Amino acid sequence: MNTLIAVIVIFGLLVFIHEWGHLVFAKRAGILCREFAIGFGPKIFSFKKGETIYTIRLLPLGGFVRMAGEDPEMVQIKPGYEIGLLFNQAGKVSRMIINNKSKHTDIKVIQVEKIDLEHDLFVQGYIEDGEELVTYKIDEKAEYVYDEQATQIAPYNRQFGSKTVGQRAMAIFAGPLMNFVLAVFVLMAYAMVAGMPVDEAVVGDVTEDGVAIEAGLESGDRILSIDGENVQTWEEMTMIIQEHPNETLQFEVERDGEQFDVAMTTQERMGPEEEEQGVIGVTAPMEKSISGSILFGFTQTYEFTVLIIEALGMLVTGQFSLDHLAGPVGIYNYTGEVAAMGILVLFQWAAILSVNLGIINLLPLPALDGGRLIFIGLEAIRGKPIDPQKEGIVHFVGFALLMLLMLVVTWNDINKFFL
Template identity: 75%
Template sequence: MNTFLAVIVIFGLLVFIHEWGHLVFAKRAGILCREFAIGFGPKLFSFVRNETTYTIRLLPLGGFVRMAGEDPELVQIKPGYDIGLTFTEEGKVKQLIINNKSKHPDCKVIQVEKIDMERELIVKGYTEDSDELVTYELDRQAVYLYDEKSTQIAPYDRQFASKSIGQRALAIFAGPFMNFVLAVVVLILYAAIAGLPVNESLVGGVTDDGPAVEAGLESGDRIEAIDGEEVSTWEEMTEVIQARPNESMEFDISRDGEAFSVTMTADEREIPEADNIGVIGVMAPTEKTLTGILAFGFTQTYEYTVLIVEALGMLVTGQFSLDALAGPVGIYNYTGEVAAMGILVLFQWAAILSVNLGIINLLPLPALDGGRLLFIGLEAVRGKPIDPQKEGMVHFIGFALLMLLVLAVTWNDINRIFL
């Protein structure tokens, strides 16, 4: 598979699932989600559905869900502004036209005296032909137009901050959690296709070349003994063969109730930074059971999680060097190598990356989901939220430091791969 295509598909899936988790649970809590984006930078494609703008952006390095109340509104309407209003059949304001009012000749123009688009949902002002102060009620789904771009207002009860601690925490936690779910699903698919290893001294298959195919071994053959040494498990069999490269061995085989013997000399395979091993060109036996396949998805995800957490612990304690980390360039390179090994290996790699993304995002660091959960936890302990401006500044600084780390790791990738 083409490396670029593999990277786009895998990263697109990981980011989509992560952000989809945020989106679903935010919407369940009643939060207005203004945008669901895959990538950063300029928009390449977008459409609107159920209050949310779905966008694909130029740089495929992540994504985001923009929830109402997390960022200040880009357009603020202040007293003294002249704006245009259009109305629903019930007489409520459905559009607030900030500029280009000439393109909306049917709108009613007023000079704003007071406007509240969050709690009271009203706009007060003076019309062009009257000095009387008039109050208009805003529809809960009213929009304001600026340069003909439509943005839905966000009543306070539709904003992130208005929700309970549990609802907000769940909306944040759902992103990383969905990465673990994705890993389980991908590994279940892997097991369903490849099967599960069986620890028996059976020939699951033979390679196109090698001692086994030359000796006439077939899938389903059972290796009973090697040079008179009985073997019953795959580990026992491979241990004997690997320990004797370039040595002739006699294999006692049973096939369909018949016994026979063959002599094979194990080929020698080089192992980096280890002793070479012997191989005869046979593949491990596998089986496919529903319970085994389902269990494999969960147990393998758990094992990947433990390995990654242990590696992070070694990084913190200094047992791991930052030079060992891989950034976007390194992951791109590794993905190309994995893609060349086949779709099944790519499945495993995608699962590892998904678990890794979930764990990294749960770290209690600013700008990550774990950092946001930390602030929600502090609010639960204190009984009141942290000042939004202070929290925003912490996340901004954290994001800047995170980008510096990414740049440093990327430079290491370039040195390691290309220089």
């Protein structure tokens, strides 16, 4: 249950902040955003605020912001249709009733002759007796109603395609950008609570199962030298210890201005590359400061970014196989393990996942934000947009391949963790 809660909270936050980035910058550009969704599939919960419907959907596989002009309109009004009109105080059409007109007694019914919902915003048609041709202006925020569901029209100046290359690129780039921003703030919060490691050869804490506590080391002890080799930083100290697993080392220690020597036989553990490393059971010293926490948030986010990009490079060059990738099942399992280590470790894990989501979405692959940015960039170079139908086909094929990859990775996760 704790794992499930942790996964829902973390992934809900990552998807929310990503889609919120798209939403905010799209609205700033004047794009009509019809829906802000967390998840895919059937709606579980929804409410409308302003022009946008906010929904939570059944399948927790991501989210989306539905911007006007990206997809064809669900309902199209064509010549010959009979529609009912409602007017606002300015005399403009505020609602167009497509069907179930009998439920509305205060409408004016016309048979459509011409209609323009994108540029000139008017409807022309014959009133019920079929003889008088009338023309009405349509309000730019008018709605059409189909099956009693109201949808706001999208004049061309409110559509995604009407905006400048820069505005559209920013609306797309803002999603991944917000994931990096989230990682910075999460790591800043972590540093403010837990402190930041200080690169000094000083004992922070002594673990209960290490040789350091048996040798009498205490928090705050400064290591001056190891086997006669002077050390000043935490990195210098740990490198010497790690290079000598199961060996006895002579430590020169300073405590409260007094110096003394102590011998310790290092313990052994496996390093990240399956090599033997020496440890003595001490942690790095920590400090807390607002300025340091801010710096820590940015530097750690940068380091996580570099590590993930390097790992992706190794995957492309074949140094990593698909077996090293984790899908939803693997991430769920790892999140459970991290959650068991405590809230602070979970903070770091959330930051790593946020950076990972930002980087993955920026890859120049169809159906991802990076792929969409490539098409916008090509438009900027060519001076005209790519054929929307061709672009749509590319994104569809890319999406299908991504789903196939997810199935393969998920199957690998199931074999790894359950079979």
